Every structure is written in C-alpha cells, then in structure tokens.
Amino acid sequence: MGKATILTLRIIIVLAVLGSLLVQTVIVPLLWYDLEGEALWGRIAFVTIAVLGVATMQVFAICVWQLLTRVSHGSVFSVSTFRYVDVIIGSIATAAVLTFALAVLLAPGDVAPGVVGLICGAALVLGGMALLVVVMKALLRQAIERDNEARTLRSELDEVI
Numbered sequence: 001m002g003k004a005t006i007l008t009l010r011i012i013i014v015l016a017v018l019g020s021l022l023v024q025t026v027i028v029p030l031l032w033y034d035l036e037g038e039a040l041w042g043r044i045a046f047v048t049i050a051v052l053g054v055a056t057m058q059v060f061a062i063c064v065w066q067l068l069t070r071v072s073h074g075s076v077f078s079v080s081t082f083r084y085v086d087v088i089i090g091s092i093a094t095a096a097v098l099t100f101a102l103a104v105l106l107a108p109g110d111v112a113p114g115v116v117g118l119i120c121g122a123a124l125v126l127g128g129m130a131l132l133v134v135v136m137k138a139l140l141r142q143a144i145e146r147d148n149e150a151r152t153l154r155s156e157l158d159e160v161i
Contacts, residue, residue: 001071009068013061020054020061028054045105049098056095063088077140077147085137089130096126 028050035043063084070076100123107116 001068003072006068006072010065013065017058017061020058023054024051042105046102049102049105053095053098056091056098059091060088063091077144079144081140081144082137085133085140089133089137092126092130092133096123096130099123099126 028047031050032043032047035046038046066084067076067081070078070081075081099119103116103119103123106119107113
C-alpha cells in the first residue's frame with residue numbers, strides 16, 4: 001500500500017473521529033433534549049444506541065489506524081495483527097446489533113414501516129460486512145502461513161547453499 005493511500009486513510013480517520021466527538025458532545029445531548037416528551041426508557045434507549053453506535057465507529061477507526069501503522073512498517077503479516085482484526089469484527093457486529101435494536105425500538109411507534117425495513121436492511125448489511133472481515137481474516141491467516149513457509153524454505157535453502 002502506497003504512502004499516499006495510507007496518508008489519505010489517516011486523514012479520513014482523523015476527520016471521522018473528530019466528527020464522532022462532535023456527535024457525542026453536541027448532537028447526543030441535543031437528541032436527549034429533543035426526546036423530552038418521550039418515555040424515559042425510550043430516551044435512554046435511543047441515546048444509548050447513539051452513543052454506543054458512535055463508539056463502535058471510534059473503536060473501528062483506532063484499529064484501522066493500528067493496521068495502517070503495521071502496513072507502513074511492513075509488519076502486517078504477524079499473528080498479533082489478529083487482535084485488531086478481531087476487534088474490528090466485534091465492532092461491526094455490535095453496530096449491526098445496535099442498528100437492529102434501533103429498528104425494534106422504532107417499529108411500534110409512528111415511524112413508517114419502510115423506514116424500519118431500511119434500518120433492518122442496514123443492520124443486515126453491517127452483519128454481512130462483519131462476515132466479510134471474517135473472510136479477510138482467514139485470507140490474512142493464509143498469507144501469514146505462506147510467509148512463514150517461504151521464510152522456512154529460504155532458511156533451509158541458505159543452509160544447503
């Protein structure tokens with residue numbers, strides 16, 4: 001991966017995290033205030049889903065940043081990389097569950113059924129993304145195994161020569 005790509009991704013991550021901090025400090029309190037006429041449990045549920053949803057993005061961003069650091073240092077093909085990939089999978093799966101929970105909360109209310117269906121579809125897509133990262137993790141595992149095999153074969157060849 002080129003240096004320009006890594007730099008671009010890091011700029012996007014910084015902007016996304018700054019935006020998420022704005023959401024947590026400004027938008028979420030305004031959401032709480034806007035839901036003033038609703039039942040307390042509903043207000044708590046919506047605000048909790050919003051805060052946790054933003055947190056999943058922040059965790060995802062931090063892990064991607066760490067993976068980019070490993071890529072730039074040439075150390076991405078390491079077993080320790082799996083820790084970040086596992087956290088990414090967990091954060092995407094958590095976002096999927098939170099999105100579905102939002103749809104469940106909205107379903108009995110005045111929200112149009114199509115909107116609830118769209119939110120359920122978004123939850124399904126997020127779940128699919130988590131599964132895609134699981135597949136990519138398996139590919140990373142295979143690449144690490146091949147890298148280790150190549151290193152072993154090179155070492156054996158060096159001994160023979």
